[in-house]
Amino acid sequence: MKITDIKVTHVNVPFDAPFYWSAGLYPGASKSIIEVFTDEGVVGLGEAPWWHFGEIIKEEIAPALIGADPLDLADCEARCVPPYQITANTGENAATVAFGAVELALWDIRGKVFDMPLYKLLGGAVRKDIPFTEYFAFRPEQNGAGGEMSPEAITEYCLKMREEHGSTFFEGKLILGDPNLEIKTVKMMREALGDEAMIRLDSNMQWSLTTARWVLREIEQYNIRNYEDPVATFEEMAELRKHSIIPFSTHIPDLRRAVDLGAPDYFVCNFAALGGISNTMKFIAACEAMGKGFWCYSNDLGIMTSAYLHVVAATPWITEPSQSLFRWQIGDVIEEGPFRQTNNVIPVPEGAGLGVKLCAESMKRWAKDFEDNGPMSHFYDPKNPGRYRKLPLN
Incomplete structure (x- = not known):
């Protein structure tokens, strides 16, 4: 061939x-x-x-x-x-x-x-129902969708996802540059969702170390499962570790540094960014040997998502739910896409290979x-069109 x-x-x-x-x-x-x-x-x-x-x-x-x-x-x-x-x-x-x-x-x-499906090529399935988090964020209204621009609206959105889809795993960004707003939103979410719901946060490195110490101190009581990139560097995360028991994750796949510094605790990666499935499996094995966790990235379409499903199905070490933005995607490139979770999980495809077909x-x-x-810009600042958004490092 x-x-x-x-x-x-x-x-x-x-x-x-x-x-x-x-x-x-x-x-x-x-x-x-x-x-x-x-x-x-x-x-x-x-x-x-x-x-x-x-x-x-x-x-x-x-x-x-x-x-x-x-x-x-x-x-x-x-x-x-x-x-x-x-x-x-x-x-x-x-x-x-x-x-x-x-x-x-x-x-x-x-x-x-x-x-045979990919998960069999990788050694067989240790699980076939693959967990994902439901996403939340501040979203302006667009054509009747979104509009979650307050703590109350984000909390209401999460309750709606639980009622309509059985979602109890939640992850999101509360990034408007206001630490008090983040603290208030987390408190409101925990009180409304109850003790059993999983809440993970992602700051995209928006906080200074000083502000991160304060924010994490205030939200620690609300049982935060993980905080992704609360600060900009592994060194700052290691310092922040002295002040908080909340685990940290990152998209930067530098295992040696994470082990040396003691933080972060998890890696969240796209398989292509790691060089493909073969290299991803090696990376996950190294994470297991060094006691670092792993889960999969978000904002991917059905082909990459299918790869996530198969690898997680075949990998005992991946126990935490992966990220997802599935609910917000208005389409996909695969038949019957996009994938969307029910009761927190999506079944692994059973077709040959990745198990998906282009539509x-x-x-x-x-x-x-x-x-x-042209390509969509992810750096659009609505207050300053054509410029990068600048958040204050409080």
Whole structure:
């Protein structure tokens, strides 16, 4: 079997309403969808975490892989990704991420060739109902959606998710630059949701160490399961650890530093950003050996999400629910997408490979959105259009 072609399609999939994060309003996902074609008619699907990695795939990865055996992952990686010492020395890891997106498609091909779901290729399922958190954030109103711009509105939204979908796992951002607002919202959520609900927070590094000490002291009594990136560096998290028992997580996959400093406690990663499924499995194994937890990223479309489902199904060490923004996605590129949890879980797909298929109509719709409008900006400050949002480090 040989790779004959690799097709890259840029897509936009908006949210029903944007949400506030540290850099502005986050309107949705701009991704690259990857299709790897073979001479035996088997097609594998991949997904790049940001659309610009798709350009690297078109220009560098695809030409290197034409004629390669898609089942020989080591050879495919060697054709595309420089040795670790080179990427570490130059600070340029774009090829690693771009190949990671394609590597999903190679695993999809492998599963289809052997006619088994990905989780079986990874050793079998230790669980088949995969947990995810329900997301909350401050969101301006847009076309009748969103409008959660106060502690009361966010609390009401979470109660609605519990009533309509059985959600009891919650994670979110309370990022308007006001620590008192965050403290008030957390208190109100805990009182309304009760002791059994899981509440996790994500600051996107918005707080100074001084403010973070104060905020965490005030919210610790409300049983916060985890706080993602409360401050900007691992060193500050290690200092913050002296003042709080709340666990910390991060998107920065620097295991050596985390072990050396004692913080953070968890990594939250996109598989392509780690170089693909093979490297992700190695990273998770290293996390297990060093006592660091792991769960999966949010704001991915159905292809990457399917990879999350399979890897979590096959990995005993991943016990915490992964992030999700599924409820806010107004579409997807896969048939019957987007995935959405009921009673906190989504069943792992049972089809061969990733177990998902592209929806031709949806692909056409979201590719046209990208073509007409360009990629969505995640750095839009509504008060200063065209500028990065600046939050005060209180």
